[in-house]
Amino acid sequence: xxxxxxxxTPTQSAGPDLDVKAPPSSTQTLAGQLLSQxxxxxxxxxxxxxxxxxxxxxxxxxxxxxxxxxxxxxSIQITSIAPxxxxxxxxxxxxxxxxxxxxxxxxxxxxxxxxxxxxxPCYRDPALCPSPCSSLSSRSWMSDLSSCGSISHVYDDxxxxxxxxxxxxxxxxxxxxxxxxGCGGGAFGVELWQQKYQHPSAFSPALSPYQSPRQSPRQSPxxxxxxxxxxxxxxxxxxxxxxxxxxxxxxxKRRHSSADPYARSPSPHHSPSPTxxxxxxxxxxxxxxxxxPAGALxxxxxxxxxxxxxxxxxxxxxxxxxxxxxxxxxxxxxxxQDSSREEGQxxxxxxxLFLQVPSHFSWNKPKPGASPLFRTSSPPPLDWPLPNQxxxxxxxxxxxxxxxxxxxxxxxxxxxxxxxATGGYPVIKLNGYSEQPVSLLLFIGTADDRYLRPxxxxxxxxxxxxxxxxxxQEKVMGCTxxxxxxxxxxxxxxxSIDCAGILKLRNADIELKKGETDIGRKNxxxxxxFRVAVPxxxxxxxxxxxxSIPVECSQRSGQDLxxxxxxxxxxxxxxxxxxxxxxxSNIAAQSRVVFMEKGPDGRTLWEMDARVxxxxxxxxxIVVEIPPYNKKTTCPVQVQFYxxxxxxxxxxxxxxxxxxxxxxxxxxxxxxxxEHWEPDLISHxxxxxxxxxxxxxxxxxxxxSDVAYSCDLPLxxxxxxxxxxxxxxxxxxxxxxxxxxxxxxxxxxQSPSMLSQTPLSPHQSxxxxxxxxxxxxxxxxxQTPVPPQITTIPPQGSSVPLQSFTISPNTSxxxxxxxxxxxxxxxxxxxxxxxxxxxxxxxxxPGQTLSIKxxxxxxxxxxxxxxxxxxxxxxxxxxxxxxxxxxxxxxxxQPDQLDQYHQYDWERKSSDAALPFCxxxx
DNA sequence: GGTCTGGAAATAGGC
DNA sequence: CAGCCTATTTCCAGA
Numbered sequence: 001x002x003x004x005x006x007x008x009t010p011t012q013s014a015g016p017d018l019d020v021k022a023p024p025s026s027t028q029t030l031a032g033q034l035l036s037q038x039x040x041x042x043x044x045x046x047x048x049x050x051x052x053x054x055x056x057x058x059x060x061x062x063x064x065x066x067x068x069x070x071x072x073x074x075s076i077q078i079t080s081i082a083p084x085x086x087x088x089x090x091x092x093x094x095x096x097x098x099x100x101x102x103x104x105x106x107x108x109x110x111x112x113x114x115x116x117x118x119x120x121p122c123y124r125d126p127a128l129c130p131s132p133c134s135s136l137s138s139r140s141w142m143s144d145l146s147s148c149g150s151i152s153h154v155y156d157d158x159x160x161x162x163x164x165x166x167x168x169x170x171x172x173x174x175x176x177x178x179x180x181x182g183c184g185g186g187a188f189g190v191e192l193w194q195q196k197y198q199h200p201s202a203f204s205p206a207l208s209p210y211q212s213p214r215q216s217p218r219q220s221p222x223x224x225x226x227x228x229x230x231x232x233x234x235x236x237x238x239x240x241x242x243x244x245x246x247x248x249x250x251x252x253k254r255r256h257s258s259a260d261p262y263a264r265s266p267s268p269h270h271s272p273s274p275t276x277x278x279x280x281x282x283x284x285x286x287x288x289x290x291x292x293p294a295g296a297l298x299x300x301x302x303x304x305x306x307x308x309x310x311x312x313x314x315x316x317x318x319x320x321x322x323x324x325x326x327x328x329x330x331x332x333x334x335x336x337q338d339s340s341r342e343e344g345q346x347x348x349x350x351x352x353l354f355l356q357v358p359s360h361f362s363w364n365k366p367k368p369g370a371s372p373l374f375r376t377s378s379p380p381p382l383d384w385p386l387p388n389q390x391x392x393x394x395x396x397x398x399x400x401x402x403x404x405x406x407x408x409x410x411x412x413x414x415x416x417x418x419x420x421a422t423g424g425y426p427v428i429k430l431n432g433y434s435e436q437p438v439s440l441l442l443f444i445g446t447a448d449d450r451y452l453r454p455x456x457x458x459x460x461x462x463x464x465x466x467x468x469x470x471x472x473q474e475k476v477m478g479c480t481x482x483x484x485x486x487x488x489x490x491x492x493x494x495x496s497i498d499c500a501g502i503l504k505l506r507n508a509d510i511e512l513k514k515g516e517t518d519i520g521r522k523n524x525x526x527x528x529x530f531r532v533a534v535p536x537x538x539x540x541x542x543x544x545x546x547x548s549i550p551v552e553c554s555q556r557s558g559q560d561l562x563x564x565x566x567x568x569x570x571x572x573x574x575x576x577x578x579x580x581x582x583x584x585s586n587i588a589a590q591s592r593v594v595f596m597e598k599g600p601d602g603r604t605l606w607e608m609d610a611r612v613x614x615x616x617x618x619x620x621x622i623v624v625e626i627p628p629y630n631k632k633t634t635c636p637v638q639v640q641f642y643x644x645x646x647x648x649x650x651x652x653x654x655x656x657x658x659x660x661x662x663x664x665x666x667x668x669x670x671x672x673x674x675e676h677w678e679p680d681l682i683s684h685x686x687x688x689x690x691x692x693x694x695x696x697x698x699x700x701x702x703x704x705s706d707v708a709y710s711c712d713l714p715l716x717x718x719x720x721x722x723x724x725x726x727x728x729x730x731x732x733x734x735x736x737x738x739x740x741x742x743x744x745x746x747x748x749x750q751s752p753s754m755l756s757q758t759p760l761s762p763h764q765s766x767x768x769x770x771x772x773x774x775x776x777x778x779x780x781x782x783q784t785p786v787p788p789q790i791t792t793i794p795p796q797g798s799s800v801p802l803q804s805f806t807i808s809p810n811t812s813x814x815x816x817x818x819x820x821x822x823x824x825x826x827x828x829x830x831x832x833x834x835x836x837x838x839x840x841x842x843x844x845x846p847g848q849t850l851s852i853k854x855x856x857x858x859x860x861x862x863x864x865x866x867x868x869x870x871x872x873x874x875x876x877x878x879x880x881x882x883x884x885x886x887x888x889x890x891x892x893x894q895p896d897q898l899d900q901y902h903q904y905d906w907e908r909k910s911s912d913a914a915l916p917f918c919x920x921x922x
Numbered sequence: 923g924g925t926c927t928g929g930a931a932a933t934a935g936g937c
Numbered sequence: 938c939a940g941c942c943t944a945t946t947t948c949c950a951g952a
Contacts, residue, residue, distance in 0.1 A: 506945080508946095
């Protein structure tokens, strides 16, 4: 972010601004500072928290001055900006929408911001891109990179130090797991930057950013025709138009193969892709900005928007973010600092880093002011977990978005608003409060196994047009673009989200950002996050949040991957020969149906193509002959089959059961025996093991990528597994972290009562999630053979049907804690230690979930794949399944279980180990 | 004329 | 290093 500032000022085009901003301190010094600060969790360290900073102030800083070059090439020497130097916040600068609450922070933060000068050389030709501000687009990103990445390439060394420090502190080999991409959309960082620096006025309550010159003179008309008024507009200095011809991809693109953060070294030379692009599309409109958020939130929200552009990752590790929170106005925030310290101090506490929440950040506290849920000033960071319900107030997503929405690139026109599966649009509603209009914040979050946070590669964008009936404003919070939508009493505090599109930022742009650890490749799933601030006692605001089901945003994934809807039968004799009818989408003529079985080590033990019987494969149905199993067995054998449209275009593997000659005697608890498997492994601990109980799916059984299979993580990946050590957070921490998960994996498709909407306390969420994901009752295990039936597979992305999972609020004591109690109850009764052999019996009982085996070998092993190979989808699926299995087999508060879960997560992320996982590549 | 969409070519990286 | 494959990004055209 700091970098961004440096980059350009509105007027600058190439100016020698660096000087101005050039910090007196050397890079080393800065680095040192950063390190120390980070380690110390200096509050001011992370600009990230910029949320709390005042835009106005920032803006002033730069606006009139030399403009730092926005897009300096590698050659550009970006000296670190002295923390203080660049911006001495003039009086005016600190505007304060937020007021004192953030005051303390600002000062401290300032310096920091400047520390990072990101001019990531790479990207764009300075000439071409005078302003980082280009719209949100990836191009803009360059700037973003800087901004969010915060560390300029210049600071590579420093980066290294930081990393080391981070590792040290975090104990994460990977660069901090924490390092979440958090920036959320770095691109926005640019915008923010622009707003702040180029158009300080924009932040002025009175002025709309958009009032500033909208069109960049340089903008090429040709560029996107569609540009609506966008952020770009406000940037004067937009990058010149980029070549009309198809821009080449950025050379500096990060290699996906190297997931290792350390490995990355953005070469300064990476050529900046000539995509100067102005982004045509910003959707933000002028008007939007001007106003302040509706209702009382206005100021509040505004303050939040001023957040600095800093990668959330950075924030997390530093804890400075937390520090910000500790603003005077917000007692509830104080805890953050504490936690941050702890984080920094606890090397092993990776989890802590993520999970740590201020000690007093008690979700259970009903008293406003006593809980972080209540804030008097700025909105909580976007990566903070928030409950969807508190007391009587509940934020619910009554209509979920479609599981697939092709995001558009900057270079494209809008692809419209996210739609609901039913054809309409998602509907969000705030229950329990209707006294006055409130503002709803919407942003694009991640859909991976980690905690919910702004997605680095996708940003929400405002869709305008005749069909849009919902008012909304596009704003920026940190690096994340946010839509602010009013929820009006006259509309029953509900809103149809027909104004939210999804913009895809180029992977290269984002990945080059310093500090960015996420990879964009195959990271194409998102969740729509909704937040609302409900005016509460004493003028405080109660923040609630709910998220949508995962939404696949890539064209390919949405169109090429076969998606199975149902198949029948789900089992047959080991002799095979029966016809298997599979229905779904994206089933092409050349589709193959492959049966396979994997061993404990993930290796494919057996694989065979099923002969296609249908004369002509259609896009919706295929009939194949079930191949005979490769060996005799006296027990049901769970295998998998998938539909493949090509090497990497496989459907999610489905469980299929080969039955022994004698039917009707399926041992419920019996494990599937594999000749080479160790007896022990036959238990659930064996990778790829499919729970016997699930072997024979009943007709009621619901299979889905998320629900249908349960790959018990713990089972497959014993704690002993050699993988990156993941710190096992204390129960509370875990809960916190997982708070997000619930939403991630458990997504109720149609029921308002979805998990995410279920009132939960942070840490109850976890439990709830697990429970919901794999409700025992959802899986009907058949102890007795069930006649072949059609197995229905819910759409991917949809998660466990909430119906099957019930967290009953009624069971709760009511009040703030009711959700908690409810959750606790369900969770408690549901968890079983999967890893615990003794639990096997439980698993084998009816109600078990199916286990799915590893994907076919195609599935690259993690080691070879590198992170990129692990698709979020995969992760999500696995996680979901794992969680599901945990829910069915683990005790809620058993750290061990959770630990395993987390460990697993990390393993996948970092891993060198080739871990087989469920869920086909998606 | 602008917005949406679907489709596909061009590109880039990995194997 | 060439070729193939997959994923990403950009462009085109039609509704």
